[in-house]
Amino acid sequence: MPYLGLDLGTTSLGVAISDKTNTLVSPYKLIKFPSEEYDLALKEVLDIIKKENVTAVVLGLPKNMDNSLGFAAKRSLKFKEALENAGVKVYLEDERLTTVEAINIMKNNGIKKINKQGKVDILSAVLILESFLKRSI
DSSP states (O other): OOEEEEEEOSSEEEEEEEOTTSSOEEEEEEEEOSTTOHHHHHHHHHHHHHHHTOOEEEEEEOOOTTSOOOHHHHHHHHHHHHHHHTTOOEEEEEOTTHHHHHHHHHHHTTOOSTTGGGHHHHHHHHHHHHHHHHHHO
16 A cells, blocks of 8 residues: 655645555655645645555654754644544654755756756655655565
């Protein structure tokens, strides 16, 4: 059963999905929503979970470099709680430097318009899910 990887921002949510064997991860989509309207993002994620028969969600936790939790991490923790309240199994994955890694991957592959259509957010979701699956499954 597939897992979803999520990279939550203030106006967008990058989504990645694993295959049924949890060995391959693919970009899924970018969910756009008005600033901090996380209920809209939550509804769309729940629709994806149902449609794709997802087992669990891996949500990026953006810790500060000193391992503390700032505003962005607290936002992710609230989203985790909302998912769990809807009956979804959620794992947190340290996502420090995934955006930097995503940008570097895109630059190294000749992609010039780095954040065109939220590609960085989607690739970050892929990296979050891949990191979790390598370590956990």
